[in-house]
Amino acid sequence: MRARWLAAAIAMILTVPACSAGSTASVGGGAADESTLAVGFTAEPQNFDFTTTDGAAIPQALLYNVYEGLVKLDGRGEIVPLLAESWTVSPDRTSYDFRLRTGVRFSNGAPFTAEDVKFSIERVKTDWTISLKSAMDVVERVEVVDPARVRVVLSRPSNSWLFSMTGRVGAMFSRSGVADLANEPIGTGPYEVASRRRGDSIVLTENPGYWGRRPDYRTVVLKYYDDATALNNALLSNGIDVISQITAPDSVPQFEADTRFHVVQGTTNGEVVLAYNNDRPALRDARVRRALTLAIDRRALLEATWAGRGTLIGSMVPPTDPWYEDLSGYYPHDPERARALLAEAGVRELNLRLRVPNLPYAVSAAQVVASDLSRIGVRVTIQPLDFPAVWLQQVFTDHDYDLSIVSHVEARDITTFGDPDYYWGYDSARVRRLLERADVGTREQQLADMRAVARTLTADAAANWLFLAPNIVVARTEVTGFVRNQVSESFDLTGLRRAEG
């Protein structure tokens, strides 16, 4: 037995130098082959079916890359054509006529026609289970005009409908390709899913029948890392070529200083919000919420939690939304005024529970918040909760909290303030009315109303928008073409190019 151990040990020792020589570039398949790209992510899709499984991970991997919709959202937040070449809207804004791109095929070979559009949109109502399906409630009927033309009739004008068509609910499915969505996604995009290894990676390969520009990278390996350090190490050791999104911003300088890499920085839809439970007696008075907002030094907080790399915003609107205006100066850091406001509201003693997800950004932001609030005499107890399970249950569902901090990543989620049952506990008839009118109104009316919503929320101090999380992509220098602002639901691989040299 001893001899066998020894032999095995010798064999192992001998192979170490043998295989470490010369093949450093091929680690993990990253740069092994010029047409292969390995991209590192943090959240792994549990399956491929975003019609029944919620969360950002599945659309991040599949949308635009495997599945395409009639329209897509570009990096400036604009709605641009994809499978629809063009569209017209009726004067009463309830009827959309789409002219479809011709010669498009699904990866299973079936042609893409107006029938598939009708099938896909109607299927949202019948077969989808995630709550996002409500985006299609407004659709009254879908008419096939001819194989390349389709008309969608809405029950009332809705600005948010076309916007939601840029996301996963707008994805086009083949009538013959929905048998096993969890394992076999079939779309019209430039890639198809070749294989997956749970807990490790998903391999996308070029869809040979793709209608558009052939991708520079024929194979893209999406690799999943639970741990931010492991993700950084993978790029540093040539295991991957791209980090899709930096979650530990302290590590960015080491990439900026390294000529092998370049850093692309933009914005996201991720508002990191200090939520006030507006329904708590202690927080019902807007003066108290304003005082709390004035007391917090958001610039310093951003420095402490995201190495200063985010954007200060003053309301629930990222700069890529068309109705954005800079409200970040509305509540300057002013502890004096905060104390005065508290006194005016008659608050002598205030003890608040700050219940946050046990995620690094939330915990470190919580410490800054607690320390800033203690300076105006508010005592804060920080309670980290297991995320997602416990936080979802206790804070989000049961509203058992005074303050919380979480990143709200959904696009245009300012509308959550129109839902009195949402965990904000915020109920304003004016905001609800403005939101409804903005959705049915003309473009100008929509912009004006949405600005009014944002301003009202800020004036009410309905929450404290601490900052907008940055989008930071780090890649090997030769990989270019990233979408700077991460505002769609997709990590868009379709524009990636390989620079020569």
Add this chain to the structure above:
Amino acid sequence: MTLAIVRRTAILLAGVLAASIVVFAFLAVLPGDSAQVALGVNATPELVERTRQEFGLDRPLVAQYLDWMGGVLHGDFGVSYVTREPIGPQLLDRLGVTLWLVGAGMLVALVIAVPLGTVAAVRHRKPSGALVSGLAQLGVAVPAFLAGMILVQVFAVRLGWLPSGGWTPPAHDPVEWLRGLILPAASLGLVQGAVLTRYVRTAVLDVQREDYLRTARAKGLRPYPALLRHGLRNAAVPVVTVLGLQLATLLVGAVVVERVFVLPGLGSMLVDAVAARDLLTVQGIVLVLVVGVLLVNFVVDVLYTLLDPRLRRS
């Protein structure tokens, strides 16, 4: 011998039963709801309720438990709430990774401990022996994840010799597989090797004091050949006991090391499943781990009888 095996098997079954009940009860009292986690923040209360019914989470705990246990007895571990896939095949897949890791870690530990422990014992009065003992003490104090992070910094990030993480199935590419296994196995094995070195040293020291070894030396054998021919087998009995105990530690260490090196093993599966409150998957993994540890103990008992013929009679 037969009686012993029957008794062992009974203990094994009782252990599995007890462990499964404890885990089930534990997860039931943990706050958080797998239906809610699976559906995410946008889910409506009605949808969460419907999903709970679909998963059978609205039924009494005892009924849920009996249902699950009944399935397991037929080899059916159920379908995961989160992935909507059968758990059995996933478990098998992940178990393979963890077994390679633990096996390789053990190998590294033995390769370190047996020679070093022997040297430390034979030269226990000399500086070199003391140095080995000292290094072993130091190694014991290093947690596996720290060893892993240091190894990654040195060998993957700075030197670029080995991958910083990830897993290649051996059938897919044996060379990549081995390269990927070296650092995780080393982080597990270095620490365990340090622990084991001290046990080997003690065992060899004890053996050296035995009459039969003095006799072997007296008939002219040099110290190391004498140990090899007469000592090691006797020293192996306590070492194998420790090895069995260490295997359990290795499994726990593997959970952490799998996180550091992003290996799709049982450990990372367990952490994910607990986070998602995926009750059935957690149950399945714990069951496999418990059976694993109990099996190791069983094998250790059998090994005793092989190493020491005197134990066969009792």
